[in-house]
Amino acid sequence: MPTVLRAGLRRARIELRQQILSPLAILGLLGPVFMLVVLIWARDSQVMESALSLGQFLVPAYLAFGVISGGVLGVSSEITTERDDGTLLRAKTVPHAMTGHLIAKFFASLVTTLIPLAVIVVGASFLVDGVTPTTAWGWVRLLLLSVLTIAAMLPLGAVLGAIFKGPIAMLWTTLIIYGLCAVSGLFYPVTALPGWLQWVVQVFPVYWLGLGFRSVILPADAVALEIGESWRTWETFGVLGVWVVLGLVLAPVALRRMSRRQSGSALASARERVLTRGY
Amino acid sequence: MPESVPAIRTHNLQMQYAATRVLDDVTLTIDRGEVVALLGPNGAGKTTTIEILEGFRVPSGGEVSVLGETPHTAGESWRARVGVVLQSWRDHGKWRVEEFLDYLGLYYTDYATPEVARPWPTADLLERVGLAGKTQRRLDRLSGGERRRLDVAVGLLGRPEVLFLDEPTAGFDPQARRDFHELIRSLSDLDTTILLTTHDLAEAELLADRILVLAGGSIVADGTPDELRHRMSATASVRFRRDGELHTESTDDPVGYLRGLFARPGEIADLEVRRASLEEAYLTLVHQVETGADTGPATLGIPPGPEPDPAPDRVPATREET
Structure with a gap:
């Protein structure tokens, strides 16, 4: 195994252990638990005139939302933090360590995003009927879709994290993405x-993530609520594929640009900012 | 790499941000194995210079070469030969000392040669920097001084040919400062070229074989501490009372001055002739450069002080430059 891959995997393992053993790990599960509690209320109401319960409809929405929060928002805020606390500058002073760092980030984020998704799927299966795949192939598709969509979102998270200068910009990004989630048909048809x-919403990946998860989880007749009454599987792959390419093209450019600006004095001014303003 | 290539060489190095010219003409050569201090007041361009040498900044003009390569375009194998001691703050706070060095050390395994084992084994390295008892300590539980020792350990991890330290003792209390000085002095057997920046003359004198004074964006003095003392302190101050009235004069030729003084009439009392300390000469030199006055060492004057004060702690303790 090449050294840089070995180092990246070692870093991913260490960081995952730190995150999972940290007392804050409980906080990360608050979101999924809150979502599951909402399901209890939602499971008896119907979505429009369909045979679908609102509870059923919400589960794929939760999964898409989990992918966005972990893959895009999680990674972008981590990168902003690591830029300001000197983690990335440290990586820059060691040969190939920046590459190893990104490898570690990829694998660690994949796992930390999958964990809440698993909590939602398992929890929902006890609370609502008809929210888990019924065949083995259905489970494989669910797992593949989760991994692929997270992998697709990670580079976008890295781009956002590299572009934005500080926590205020990150807050705005978070609000905009939440807004996008709200209008992208995740929580209602x-x-x-x-x-x-x-x-408009079909331009952004959020809608297609939601569509993908609905197509894997919901019963076949739920397709009646979709645009053109079709799951549009190929279009989903196509659009998400375009976003993957976009992310993979932009991420190295944005990360290189950010990394170029890292230096002792850039770090000193970030420290100065935190010490005077408090964030 | 032929040994004849100097470790560090710059020629007419320039750096300009928008309308501000930070470096005007930095020309310097540092040979292999030298320990050199880049000394200058805050804002003189020390950090900019060292960041160009580390490859973290692209100069606006001039030539720069470290170990025979241009730092900002050099590849990862060049990076493996250069150590950078960061002033870390809170990165990797949850990591433990040993696992942190083990992890970073992995990246150097490909650069081991039959002569030089890389990375430096973690246990030996921690022993060397005085952290042997802290292998399982979390980084955010280390004291400021311990953390800087760890920074040095990271800088040394790949057994670099050149080691850079930018203001390594900024923000230290006197004890931590003394301990750190001992650590740096103990590295002299490593055969590593060391360049450190400081605004503290005493620190530069203590640690470096050679001092480069950077002021106003260029190197204004270059020599061993002894040479600089000799060159920069050529002037002397003469204090005396004539007929009860106090006079203070500075002169390059105290003997000739005294001859003239005694030749004239009047009663001379309380005569005191004092050679300028290196520190006074340094401060004067920097002051002259900053105010645009003539920088020739021969014209160095001496601020009249009430008492000769050889203590070197008079450099204003202002914080790091931007």
């Missing part, structure tokens, strides 16, 4: 939205 907004 996209066909209930005005026609023009349906077109």
